[in-house]
Amino acid sequence: MNGSEFVMRALAANGVNVCFMNPGTSEMRFVAALDAIPEMRAVLCLFEGVCAGAADGYARVAGRSGCALFHLGPGLANGLANLHNARKARSPVIALVGEHTTSHLKFDAPLSADIAAFAQTVSDSVESVGSGGELARAMERTIANAGRPPGQVAAIIIPADISWSSVPGEIPRAPAVVRTMPDDTRTAAAADLVRKPGAWILLGGTALNPRALRSAAAIEQRTGARVAIARNVPKVASGRGLFQPPQVPYFPEKAIEFFGSAENLILVEAETPVSFFGYPEMPGCMIPESCRTFQLARRDEDGTAALEALAERCGALRSEVLISDPAPVASRASGMLTLDDIGATLAVMMPENAIVSEEAVSSAAVLLKHLRSAAPFEWMPVTGGSIGQGLPVAVGAAIARPDRKVIALEADGSGMYTAQALWTMARENLDVLIIIIANRRYAILDIEMRRAGVSEMGARADAMIDISRPELQWTAIARGMGVDGVRAETVEDFRKHLCASLKERGPKLIEAVI
């Protein structure tokens, strides 16, 4: 077996049977190997940022490792921003990177680059395979590293000559490592803390599933401790019937106010909350200086089981949990479309079990407020602050769960970073509804400008935030990549298009102009 076939068979044997690819000359043998390995599904993406984000979305939804294949250093470099987001999400992602043949490395040929240096910026583990004899063990370590809780980007760099030469060794089976449960002493200590005034519980990582949320609700209702969701979490179960604690606000003033009463913060697969950016005269840490933190479950531990154990200790596990669902806000019957109309209409129409890839940026808060009354869904926000994640993550999610509707809530500026994802959605006929929030600006930067004390922007500064000239034609962009696109400027249009698209399967884009 040659090296590339070995790699593909090793991945498939370990349950990694989807690979998002953008290959080049040095990866030709990987492409050729696909014909012999039907159990490996290869998905072509037209930009590496899409491969990386799709592998992340796949991992978050499938609950197992995603995989992406990149062409040498430059190909990997194009994928770095979304690998960065995957790293922050703690998604298990295997990055396969082709390298020049070992004998060619000395020439500093045009595509030569320090691949390991690029990979190290986003990966906790980087394997550079030096010979065919090293491949089996390197693959085993890579697969194991990616999947080891809490999950990581694990890169493996494979020279072309190793991919085409026969390699020794058995197909490895990487041992699955399960999350461990924090010991009793930690649960006991947390049980003391939650009963005290000023106790807060911050949920992150995988502890945002219905079981974890139910336990958190029971603890809150029994003890009075307050529960919050960390920012930049990979996936949250939301909607009617579920406990929907508030999320830590984005801007530091609000976040500091939010935690104002906190005396003890119990962290469940979460870290001490810090603001996204540093601002003059503003602390970076969002909890009061006097507030103590206590790690009930680390990012690599089982936060769900820890919450259950804590609920049990508080005598709350079997108690009834009261969930008061917010009443849906009726959307207006007609008029020019606003964010509230989009949110209210979506909240009523969104099908149960939808997966929402959300990159709505300045529109997120309003949309998510409405979606609190929607049928249960899973929400996946941007994790690492690097925009261009939403559409690729939707690709991966739709491949992981073809039985569920995926809805991408996408800001128009962010959507342009990785618009090529639309082509993969069309080619694979993925069941994704893309709603582009077309506000024609980098609107969040308007807010940041005001925060920077600039009350009146000059024309030159405004030109860096205004994206209306020329106006992006999202319906044409979509059609050009094989996705049916429609535009909605009124409430009536939006409702009509949403209703029609939710009845259909396959990719569809609505440009919602606000």
Ligand SMILES: Cc1ncc(C[n+]2csc(CCOP(=O)(O)OP(=O)(O)O)c2C)c(N)n1
């Ligand atoms: C990779 C990357 N480049 C640039 C930025 C800086 N940035 C943050 S938000 C933003 C513009 C967002 O505009 P849009 O997606 O249209 O959303 P809106 O603010 O209008 O809601 C930019 C450029 C970033 N976060 N990540």
